[in-house]
Amino acid sequence: MPRPRHEPGVPVAQLAAQAHCVGVGFHCQACAHTRRVAWAALLPRLRALGLDPETTGVRDLWRHARRPCDQCGGLDFETRPAWRGLPGADGTAA
Numbered sequence: 649m650p651r652p653r654h655e656p657g658v659p660v661a662q663l664a665a666q667a668h669c670v671g672v673g674f675h676c677q678a679c680a681h682t683r684r685v686a687w688a689a690l691l692p693r694l695r696a697l698g699l700d701p702e703t704t705g706v707r708d709l710w711r712h713a714r715r716p717c718d719q720c721g722g723l724d725f726e727t728r729p730a731w732r733g734l735p736g737a738d739g740t741a742a
């Protein structure tokens with residue numbers, strides 16, 4: 649699906665080094681459902697795809713999503729860092 653050009657975002661490796669960044673949120677553009685993927689699952693996937701976390705921006709990760717949205721089955725996501733302990737950011741107390 650065509651999209652306007654955008655900045656690739658902060659490199660994944662930099663985010664993964666942040667204590668309060670727990671992974672990446674895949675925000676479905678069709679239904680607004682967000683699936684969070686933890687670094688422990690995401691980083692091995694990146695390496696398996698041949699992507700370097702040092703140079704791959706978090707906002708470019710949507711291009712590599714293979715698993716459809718849990719809610720609507722869509723495959724069009726916006727990807728952003730998922731933070732822990734940010735009030736209202738994820739709806740959890742963890």
Ligand SMILES: [Zn+2]
Pocket residue numbers: 676677678679680681717718719720721722
């Ligand atoms: Zn969806």
